[in-house]
Amino acid sequence: MRTVAFHTLGCKLNFSETSAIGRQFLEHGFVKREFTEPADVYVVNTCSVTDQANKKCRHVIRQALRQNPAGYVIVVGCYAQLKPQEIAEIPGVDLVLGAGEKFRVFELAGDFTKEDHACVHHAPIGAVNTFTAAWSAGDRTRSFLKIQDGCDYKCTFCTIPLARGRSRSDSLSNVLQNAREIAARGIQEIVLTGVNLGDYGHQPHTFLDVVRALDALPDGPARYRISSIEPNLLTDEIIRLVAAAERFMPHFHIPLQSGSDEILARMRRRYRRALYTDRVQTIRDLMPQACIGVDVITGFPGETEAHFEETYQYLTDLDVSYLHVFTYSERENTLAAGMPDPVPHPVRQARTERLRMLSEKKRLDFYRRAEGQTWPVLLEGDEDAGYMSGFTPHYVRVQVPWNPAWVNTLQPVRLGPVTPAGVVTGEPVLIYR
Helix, strand or coil: CCEEEEEECCCHHHHHHHHHHHHHHHHCCCEEECCCCCCCEEEEEECCCCHHHHHHHHHHHHHHHHHCCCCEEEEEEHHHHHCHHHHHCCCCEEEEECCCCCCCHHHHCCCCCCCCCCEEECCCHHHCCCCCCEECCCCCCEEEEECEECCCCCCCCCCHHHHHCCCEECCHHHHHHHHHHHHHCCCCEEEEECCCHHHCEECCEEHHHHHHHHHCCCCCCCEEEECCCCCCCCCHHHHHHHHHCCCECCEEEEEEECCCHHHHHHHCCCCCHHHHHHHHHHHHHHCCCCEEEEEEEECCCCCCHHHHHHHHHHHHHCCCCEEEEEECCCCCCCHHHHCCCCCCHHHHHHHHHHHHHHHHHHHHHHHHHCCCCEEEEEECCCCECCEEEEECCCCCEEEEECCHHHCCCEEEEEEEEECCCCCEEEEECCCCC
16 A cells, blocks of 8 residues: 655645645545655645745755655645746656646656656646635644635735736635535634635625625534735725624734835835724724734845834834744845845844744733633644643633543633743633533
8 A cells, every 4th residue: 555745835725735635645545644754655845935945845855755765756836836947856856746737646647656857747827727626634623725826916025926826716615615524524613725815706706705604604613714814905894794703713814024115115015004004903993802913024125224123113013913024035036036225134134033022022912911811712632741722712822731522622711821931821611501
């Protein structure tokens, strides 16, 4: 019986697609192995958001070959679309599949026999115009459900449109059917994912229709979350719907990238700071305890010390819960790569570190505000030194004593203090019925 192992780099969308590819292997009789174990076939799903992501990809490929030098290595994902020949030249790689080919493994891999050179199947990104549904199922508790792919935006720093193509979406009927199937497997929470999720559009439906229909789905899961949504697409109607919804959690992740309008213009972002502030304030007005995460990039070309301090002060004053901080890296075939006044790398790193310290401060403050409250926590199955953990609706991770009967269940938990390690302790509350 042949075996296969998977490794996913990058975003939640990649995890959903890896699971979809994995189900194809299981349907063909393969047995899944951990990536750290010997396997007959290795599938690496790549990211290429930063130069560091490319380096990680090459490291993972070498790791697979150390486990089994005779293993058949397949590379898919964004890096595979952007740099197929570069990947094909890595010793030991057998098959490279671009964005339009990654779900055609069994059509293109033959009998998974290693040759003396890699085979590349890679259509121009302009020819990629189909949507393939995907959702993850490796975690009993949570599934990432892909409902949208590609992006029509032209941000000057981003290669994603080059790696994934134009924006396209699943039909609402398929989204609902996938949600039913996920729930039928006992998975309690679905995270909606896409490249530009708020740009979902499958005539005649919009993202607002998706949220409304999923919340009303009688045989859906207990919880939904929205993974990441552009501030210009996060409308008042969506915020109000989430605030009133029974099953959509009060948790938003909203890319900012810079707190300077001048830098936002250079990035060709489709909003300015005032709109972002309004989005955060609207959420706070309707859902005071909501979790709000922020993406921010440091060291974009032309970002002066004054620009950075403007961003730092803006985020300091903004009532958000945590930051995801990315250090700008030049990407080929982007307008930003040729812009003047690049920021020295040590300065970029120093700015990243300052914002990450600010993020930790905000996260701890957000956690402390929840102390003493009781919330339903969806508990996960990993045991760590006699404890298990899970998330409240507003995305506070809570640790409670291990109880195998609570795995993948919603339990009322009274939130205790934050430990010096930044962990929220919790006390399960006995509910008499």
